Amino acid sequence: MSALTLTARARYGWTSGTGGWAHARERWAELPGRRFVHRVLGSAEGRLSLAYQGCPEGATYLLPFLRGQMATQAGVGAVSATDHRPPTWRQIVSAAHRPPADLLVFGGSRERVRRLPPARSVVLPFRITMMLDIDAEAVHSSVSGNERRQFAKLRRSHGWTCEPGTELADLQFFYRRMHLPTMASRHGDQARSADWGIALHALFRHGLVLFVREGDRRVAGVLARLEDGGRTLWMRLLGVLDGAEEHYRSGAVKAVYYLTMEWAAEHGVTRVNFSGGDPFPGQGVYQFKRRLHPTVGHPVDHFRHRRVYLRAARDTPAVRDFLVATPMLTVDDRDRIVATHFFDGTRPPRSDIRADGPGVRETRAVDLDEFLTGA
Structure with a gap:
């Protein structure tokens, strides 16, 4: 076997492998000194801001969709992105209590996410997989x-x-x-x-x-x-x-x-894996795949134990617009996947975006008037 073949297979194992590869990647990600990223998205008019802090993959997998939602669904127009000095874990915990933006998104291990304040927040899988039994x-x-x-x-x-x-x-x-x-x-x-x-x-x-x-x-x-x-x-x-x-x-x-x-x-x-996806069912590719009725689950690679923490720091019309326009796949306290839709008295839940199906435990509607009253 050539060196090129071995190198390519090792790189694939590191980025997408399961079993031992996934375990090694998870351990590496938690080593002391691993760097986080800190990127803030904001509208020119200052109507809505979103800060992402956490593992670098979040900037690749999560932010493109969230940025698009800010621009098109929350009606804030052009969205800028600014990188800041990478935070330490202690600084991230502090930011979770005093968010630096209207919305705070943290991407990291399941254990770290569980230590962040639960008020005004939901927890999402970092990635999902969609598997069809044949x-x-x-x-x-x-x-x-x-x-x-x-x-x-x-x-x-x-x-x-x-x-x-x-x-x-x-x-x-x-x-x-x-x-x-x-x-x-x-x-x-x-x-x-x-x-x-x-x-x-x-x-x-x-x-x-x-x-x-x-x-x-x-x-x-x-x-x-x-x-x-x-x-x-x-x-x-x-x-x-x-x-x-x-x-x-x-x-x-x-x-x-x-x-x-x-x-x-x-x-x-006997099984077809439709590959990974983001925990946002409003994406067109998710809506197409769900019509084939695959089972939605946590991935089997190194993302399997990573989670996304999303907290609303402020109660503003733009924050409400964004949350209602962005149905999510979240996890409950037993790590089961749940379809979550937000609504309030003037903003009905997005009934045109369905996320139910095999692997999704339930669909819940969250009243923003209650959600945003948390401390």
């Missing part, structure tokens, strides 16, 4: 009849078929013509993904590419890793041809999921 007898049994009929109609219209890709040229085509352009077009400078070395040595060498063909051309695909002796398929990287929006409008991305489920059922796979 039944070879009825692969779409968990999907609603209406959803199945809609996909069947699109499939006939576009002539979609599944093409497995197991040659290096297949991976090169997917990575260069689909994945990279898609990440660039959808996420711009905030795109995050696996580099070529990990894609080749840690994913493709343990899996394959599944393409969606539309007539004589490949229009979408997913790079999947097979684990547990081939019983679990993990959808790792996705893309559409040249990152073109037309393939989202046509439903080709939806076809990636359906055809992957079919391929899995035909090849002895």
